[in-house]
Amino acid sequence: MGCGQSSSGGKSRPSEVKTNNVKLLLLGSGGVGKSTIFKQMRILYASGFTDQDRHWAKGCITENILEVLEDLDALTEDLDIDLLPDNEELMDEIKPALLEFRGRDVNAPPPAITVWGAVEKLWADPGIQKAYKTAKSRSVGSNSMGAESNNLIDWASYFLAKIDELKQPDYVPTDDDILRLRRATTDSDRIEYDMQVKNMVGKSSPLHVSCTDVGGQAHEQAEWSKHAANLSAILYVANSSAYNIAQQDGLNMLKAQIKLLETVCKTPGFTEAIVIVLLNKIDLLEERLQTVKVADFFEDYDDDNSLDSVKDFFANKFKAVRNDGQNINVIETTATNTKLMEEVLASVGQAVMQKTLADAKYFG
Numbered sequence: 001m002g003c004g005q006s007s008s009g010g011k012s013r014p015s016e017v018k019t020n021n022v023k024l025l026l027l028g029s030g031g032v033g034k035s036t037i038f039k040q041m042r043i044l045y046a047s048g049f050t051d052q053d054r055h056w057a058k059g060c061i062t063e064n065i066l067e068v069l070e071d072l073d074a075l076t077e078d079l080d081i082d083l084l085p086d087n088e089e090l091m092d093e094i095k096p097a098l099l100e101f102r103g104r105d106v107n108a109p110p111p112a113i114t115v116w117g118a119v120e121k122l123w124a125d126p127g128i129q130k131a132y133k134t135a136k137s138r139s140v141g142s143n144s145m146g147a148e149s150n151n152l153i154d155w156a157s158y159f160l161a162k163i164d165e166l167k168q169p170d171y172v173p174t175d176d177d178i179l180r181l182r183r184a185t186t187d188s189d190r191i192e193y194d195m196q197v198k199n200m201v202g203k204s205s206p207l208h209v210s211c212t213d214v215g216g217q218a219h220e221q222a223e224w225s226k227h228a229a230n231l232s233a234i235l236y237v238a239n240s241s242a243y244n245i246a247q248q249d250g251l252n253m254l255k256a257q258i259k260l261l262e263t264v265c266k267t268p269g270f271t272e273a274i275v276i277v278l279l280n281k282i283d284l285l286e287e288r289l290q291t292v293k294v295a296d297f298f299e300d301y302d303d304d305n306s307l308d309s310v311k312d313f314f315a316n317k318f319k320a321v322r323n324d325g326q327n328i329n330v331i332e333t334t335a336t337n338t339k340l341m342e343e344v345l346a347s348v349g350q351a352v353m354q355k356t357l358a359d360a361k362y363f364g
Contacts, residue, residue: 024211028237036335045193059110066098228269241284
């Protein structure tokens, strides 16, 4: 998608004991929520979002809204869904604004939007709503969308419900807004921050974290191994709600994520690192389980369609990837939930700290 990233750093690094320094690598395929987790690190432990970040986000949110309507309009054509006669030409009004946003300088003020009326009318159209519900359930017709389009669908109602607020000239994106906007990581972002975790005897110890978020698109995955030097742990992010989505190559998206983890674990430089799978989008998984059976996509699943049973099944799939005697830890999460992510990142820090100290035979 068309948004570039504004840049700002984390907190300055204080002098620390060497064994308390850890290097994390945030990996996963496109659309799993890596960038959202990276943003949570900034909110919880670094400088948060600057005015420049919020300025950048305002343009990206508007672009996301226009893009999701373009996707839904195209889906109505794929599914032969009719729009109301008066609304059939609305996308033609919206497209010039979308093209202007895609071609803009992200560091400049975003273009003025004069098509909010068309946006509201198109979103309210029964045909668009039918296409949206189809795409949300990942029923037939929506699998032709790419990972970023699927992510836009996930958060469409959140932003489109706020149009009255978004279209105001003085609108400033909140942290929650920024967490939900969609932007593919196309290079790598790095953050350093400090946190307190419990060591092996239950005492609070300082931990200095350096974390790199690397682009997850297929053509970027070959670059992951370049970040292996002095690596403490891999945070591998998976989209738990993708169990019924087919990628553009026809492969099941969640099965492809499990297969990709196998490749990661066998990559030279990664074999000694701790591997922690963050099983993300549990909220969307719970929603999808109401209408879509896991057994229809995983032939070896023979339990009920309850959330707990499915989470255990998926967690065991990821744990079974590593057969070199080292364990894979799996932590369930919803990356847009800041309170939950604080607990998750604390658990990650504690696990890495304890393994690092144990390897150094330090138990104080």
